[in-house]
Amino acid sequence: MPVESTTVRSSNPLTVFLTSGVVLFVLRILLGGLFVFSSIEKVQHPDEFAIAVRLYKLLPVGLSNLFALAVAWSEIVAAGMLILGIMTRRAAGAILLLLVMFTVAIATTLLRGLAIDCGCFSNEGGSQTGFALIIRNLFLMATAVILILYDRGLWSLSAVFSKRS
Amino acid sequence: MGFLKSLVGGLVIMVIATGLGVLQNSVRSKPLTLFPKVPKKVAQKATSPATTAEDPVPAASAHSETALNEEPGSVATAAPAEAEPITADEYASGELTRERLLALLETGTITLLDARSEHEFEEGHLPGAINIPYDNFVDYYSDLENLVPLDADVITYCKSVTCDLSDNLAQELQLAGYEKVLVYRGGWLEWTEADLPVEGTE
Numbered sequence: 282m283p284v285e286s287t288t289v290r291s292s293n294p295l296t297v298f299l300t301s302g303v304v305l306f307v308l309r310i311l312l313g314g315l316f317v318f319s320s321i322e323k324v325q326h327p328d329e330f331a332i333a334v335r336l337y338k339l340l341p342v343g344l345s346n347l348f349a350l351a352v353a354w355s356e357i358v359a360a361g362m363l364i365l366g367i368m369t370r371r372a373a374g375a376i377l378l379l380l381v382m383f384t385v386a387i388a389t390t391l392l393r394g395l396a397i398d399c400g401c402f403s404n405e406g407g408s409q410t411g412f413a414l415i416i417r418n419l420f421l422m423a424t425a426v427i428l429i430l431y432d433r434g435l436w437s438l439s440a441v442f443s444k445r446s
Numbered sequence: 447m448g449f450l451k452s453l454v455g456g457l458v459i460m461v462i463a464t465g466l467g468v469l470q471n472s473v474r475s476k477p478l479t480l481f482p483k484v485p486k487k488v489a490q491k492a493t494s495p496a497t498t499a500e501d502p503v504p505a506a507s508a509h510s511e512t513a514l515n516e517e518p519g520s521v522a523t524a525a526p527a528e529a530e531p532i533t534a535d536e537y538a539s540g541e542l543t544r545e546r547l548l549a550l551l552e553t554g555t556i557t558l559l560d561a562r563s564e565h566e567f568e569e570g571h572l573p574g575a576i577n578i579p580y581d582n583f584v585d586y587y588s589d590l591e592n593l594v595p596l597d598a599d600v601i602t603y604c605k606s607v608t609c610d611l612s613d614n615l616a617q618e619l620q621l622a623g624y625e626k627v628l629v630y631r632g633g634w635l636e637w638t639e640a641d642l643p644v645e646g647t648e
Contacts, residue, residue, distance in 0.1 A: 354470075375455075
């Protein structure tokens, strides 16, 4: 019965907690903040980030520079939108897509036995790719999914503008 | 809004962000080449490996005649440079044989780069070589031109003909603007099998 299942789901304390406006707001700021932090150096030095991209050996070298620019700017734009609350569900969607891509790339390095700088945060001397990074990314992906499914735009710019209009 | 719709929206955000990135890149003082050309000589692996250990004797005897300068970084010696400079053919092939490397090391006109890990480098390396581990290339990138002049004749090597660190490093150097980059494909194994002088702890 669909009605019954809806009632059961919404009375689950964890779901109630995770979907409360304040918790969603905190998750939004945390995820957005993390990605702004991770993308600043990539945006400032895309040439160095492109080297990190080439270390993965997943893309043709000719495309690595454009890809580095695309990732760095996607991260900072989506994260900024998440923090400000502009189209938060779509912004969380972009973050989720990026995270899926990163996680697949890291997983392939494990399968290929490559030990390289992951290029996750700073361009220089960051953490190496490894299983722990995949677990971390799974948590971040879960956060993005929660935001996509439940965010109602508490304390967001979108809400401010929709109220005015 | 549905989950799928959010993902599609996310993709649109990424495309627009990429456009912004490309625009911002075009007004940078040193814009990133969007589609860098990969130099062919490095992109394609050599069909025949450079001198295998077929004849180590001439090289070994050549080495006994002159002492190699041990100063890391530059192998400049006061000895007259008798070796022929790197030829156009060698540049075109992208690689160098052991005999030629030995002769060129004595002229002190080349910069030799070891692309292996710091650990392997410390255990032993070719005389005068500088260590730039390919796997940590990003760490060296910002200071690269102080370490290796942009117009230097650069030779990279790694463990043996089967390793690709030297090719990868050569490729990164070329993308960074170095034009005279060659690979000594025989690497550490071929060099030590010929009993040529080395530096290091082992």
